[in-house]
Amino acid sequence: MTQKYTVTINDPTLDMYKNLSEKYATTLTCPCSKISIDYNDFIWINSIRFHQACTSGVIVPIMTDYLFKNNEILLGTQFKLFGEFCRLAKQTIDDELVLFNSTKFITSNTLSEVMLNIQAQSIINFFLDTTTSTFARSLNLIRSMTHGSQLLSGLFTNYIVSPWTTMTFTFSTDYGNCHCNLDATCSEVYDSFTRTDDNQYIPTIYLLGTVKGCFVVEALLASTFECFYDQTCLQT
Numbered sequence: 001m002t003q004k005y006t007v008t009i010n011d012p013t014l015d016m017y018k019n020l021s022e023k024y025a026t027t028l029t030c031p032c033s034k035i036s037i038d039y040n041d042f043i044w045i046n047s048i049r050f051h052q053a054c055t056s057g058v059i060v061p062i063m064t065d066y067l068f069k070n071n072e073i074l075l076g077t078q079f080k081l082f083g084e085f086c087r088l089a090k091q092t093i094d095d096e097l098v099l100f101n102s103t104k105f106i107t108s109n110t111l112s113e114v115m116l117n118i119q120a121q122s123i124i125n126f127f128l129d130t131t132t133s134t135f136a137r138s139l140n141l142i143r144s145m146t147h148g149s150q151l152l153s154g155l156f157t158n159y160i161v162s163p164w165t166t167m168t169f170t171f172s173t174d175y176g177n178c179h180c181n182l183d184a185t186c187s188e189v190y191d192s193f194t195r196t197d198d199n200q201y202i203p204t205i206y207l208l209g210t211v212k213g214c215f216v217v218e219a220l221l222a223s224t225f226e227c228f229y230d231q232t233c234l235q236t
Contacts, residue, residue: 021112030110040101043120045127048093054086074155074212075190078220085220089135096131143217147184158184158214173214180214187213187222208233 009016012030021028053059060083067076111119152159152170158180160171172179178186190210209226213219227233 017110018113032108032110035108036104036106038101039103039105039123042105042116043123045097045100045124050086050089053082054089060086074157074216075207075210077155077216078210078223081216081220092135093131096127096134100127143184143215146215150181153215155216157212157216157219175213184214185218185222187211187219190219190223 009020012020017030049055060079064076064079064083067073067079105119105123152161156173158173160173162171172181173186174180175186175188180186188211190207190212207225207227208230209224211219211222213222
């Protein structure tokens with residue numbers, strides 16, 4: 001009959017622990033002298049990438065200024081909002097990283113390298129998923145409340161206001177067969193026209209992948225801005 005006995009090793013080195021874990025994988029236990037550590041003691045998240053328009057710090061301000069100077073108020077407002085989204089995204093990630101780095105990882109026993117890597121990757125994936133979903137959930141809540149409350153856009157893109165002598169009437173703006181009072185995501189291709197002295201309208205701007213809609217935020221989310229990646233489109 002094989003006799004079982006327990007051997008205690010105080011303050012083992014990492015190499016010693018690895019060697020013992022290979023020999024006695026099913027019976028080895030290594031209690032931790034400290035059961036909790038901060039995530040940032042062993043996990044570093046430092047390679048978050050943003051859209052190039054956000055990281056340049058130049059594209060959005062230049063386009064916004066150009067569009068406003070050329071009286072393209074609606075499109076200029078979209079670019080200004082795009083810049084705010086960049087700022088908000090960076091701030092959200094910075095705030096979430098502060099919380100992440102101070103979160104405690106708790107274990108009473110030493111984990112194998114394989115198990116630690118698995119748990120670390122799971123923690124990182126959870127951080128990425130929750131940060132993205134939290135940002136999207138907050139944005140969607142604002143969008144739903146704005147449309148549900150039937151708020152009038154400051155640029156009058158969702159309702160037409162017709163003042164009469166004694167009262168004011170509002171009519172839902174339509175984009176194609178879509179009505180803004182029923183659907184906040186109504187949109188159509190962005191274009192603008194200038195009226196000439198003889199009351200003719202000539203197109204002044206057309207940007208492929210850019211749309212206008214009931215709300216600036218909805219139009220921005222539906223736009224691809226693909227024209228800005230096409231030199232031929234920009235020159236037309």
